[in-house]
Amino acid sequence: MRRLLLTLGIVAGAVATLVFALREGFRHQARIARRVIGKPLGEDPHSADRTYKKSYGDPIELLLLGDSIAAGLGAETAKQTLGAQLARRLAKSTHRAVRLHTAAFVGAESSMLRAQLTSLPRHYRPDVAVIVVGGNDITHRVKTSESRRHLAEVVGALRERGTPVVVGTCPDLGMLTAVPQPLRSLGSRASRQLATAQREVTTELGGIAVSLADVVGPFFIAQPDEMFAVDRFHPSSAGYRRTAKALLPSVLAALGWTHELPWGHHGPAA
Numbered sequence: 001m002r003r004l005l006l007t008l009g010i011v012a013g014a015v016a017t018l019v020f021a022l023r024e025g026f027r028h029q030a031r032i033a034r035r036v037i038g039k040p041l042g043e044d045p046h047s048a049d050r051t052y053k054k055s056y057g058d059p060i061e062l063l064l065l066g067d068s069i070a071a072g073l074g075a076e077t078a079k080q081t082l083g084a085q086l087a088r089r090l091a092k093s094t095h096r097a098v099r100l101h102t103a104a105f106v107g108a109e110s111s112m113l114r115a116q117l118t119s120l121p122r123h124y125r126p127d128v129a130v131i132v133v134g135g136n137d138i139t140h141r142v143k144t145s146e147s148r149r150h151l152a153e154v155v156g157a158l159r160e161r162g163t164p165v166v167v168g169t170c171p172d173l174g175m176l177t178a179v180p181q182p183l184r185s186l187g188s189r190a191s192r193q194l195a196t197a198q199r200e201v202t203t204e205l206g207g208i209a210v211s212l213a214d215v216v217g218p219f220f221i222a223q224p225d226e227m228f229a230v231d232r233f234h235p236s237s238a239g240y241r242r243t244a245k246a247l248l249p250s251v252l253a254a255l256g257w258t259h260e261l262p263w264g265h266h267g268p269a270a
Contacts, residue, residue: 043106045071046078051099053091059099060255062087063126063163065116065154066133069171069243070104074234082235085244086130086251093252101126109136110150117154128254129158130247132212134170134198138190148197155205164254165207168247169195172213175220176233203269208250208261215246215264 045068051059064070064083072081079085087098101124103116110133131154137147151167158165172195174188192213199209219242220227220235227239235243250265252258261267 043073045073045106046075046081047102048072048078048081048084048087049100049102051097052084052087054097056091056095056097059097060090060094060128061124061126062090062098062100062251063120063129064100064102064104065113065129065131066104066168067108067136068104068106068234069135069168070130070132071102071106072240073106074229074231075237075240077237080237080240082132082240082244085241086247089244089248090251093248094255094257104132107136108133109140109142110134110147111142113150113154114157117157125161126158126163128164128166128251130166130168130251131155132168134191134194135173137194138170138173138187144190144194144197147194148201151198152201152205155202155207159206165202165205166210166247166250166254167198167202167207168210168212168243169198169202170212171195171220172217175217175224199266203266206268208254208268209266210247210250211264211266212243212246216242 062083064086068074070082072078072083075081075084079088083100083102087100091098101120103119105112105116108116113131113133131151133151134147155165155167170191172188173191174184176184176187195211195213199211202209216239220239224232227236227242228234229236229239246264249258249260249262253261253265253267
């Protein structure tokens with residue numbers, strides 16, 4: 001018995017040492033990735049909030065919530081941000097003006113969506129809300145269950161107000177070549193797990209989910225020089241154009257302009 005306990009103690013000690021070594025290794029790789037990526041774009045995206053195609057009249061109120069992708073960090077001009085490109089495409093498709101309001105901000109996690117929602121003007125009622133969030137949850141190692149709960153809270157609140165919701169699920173962080181292995185593989189797995197949870201909770205609550213990893217991910221993998229901004233982390237103007245194009249069918253469906261969703265788009269659960 002004494003020998004068995006001694007053996008178990010040695011094994012437990014070895015496992016603890018291995019876990020510590022792996023954890024420190026991942027932290028070291030994360031520090032390397034942060035040094036490589038840096039902040040060449042700063043933290044202030046272009047402000048694109050205005051009314052697009054004003055001459056069309058009868059404006060659609062478009063709300064963007066989420067992180068730096070929703071805010072458009074990496075676009076060269078305001079017109080090339082995600083919100084602006086989506087607003088223009090939506091206006092052309094519906095032949096109605098689109099008034100964009102962006103509450104998203106750089107660095108936001110899912111836990112910050114509620115604050116973005118409460119920051120809106122008291123009488124503001126969007127016709128459709130688009131949410132893109134999740135990347136910072138992964139890099140800050142937020143539990144998937146926690147991210148899911150925060151997203152559910154905001155999607156549920158919007159749906160209770162009668163606002164259609166479209167969620168662009170977490171992109172696959174495995175696309176980020178600036179992040180070393182095996183951290184990149186772990187990030188890929190974690191981001192896909194979060195994307196699945198986001199899709200499930202969004203459709204359960206009556207929203208529409210767009211699997212960005214599936215719909216736009218292949219373009220970022222095949223054309224990284226074009227799709228990524230200079231930091232190799234955020235989308236470029238071309239990357240935002242591709243993402244806006246991918247989100248548009250679900251936004252149109254949420255507004256009732258179409259009832260068909262292409263592959264990678266997931267409608268409300270029956």
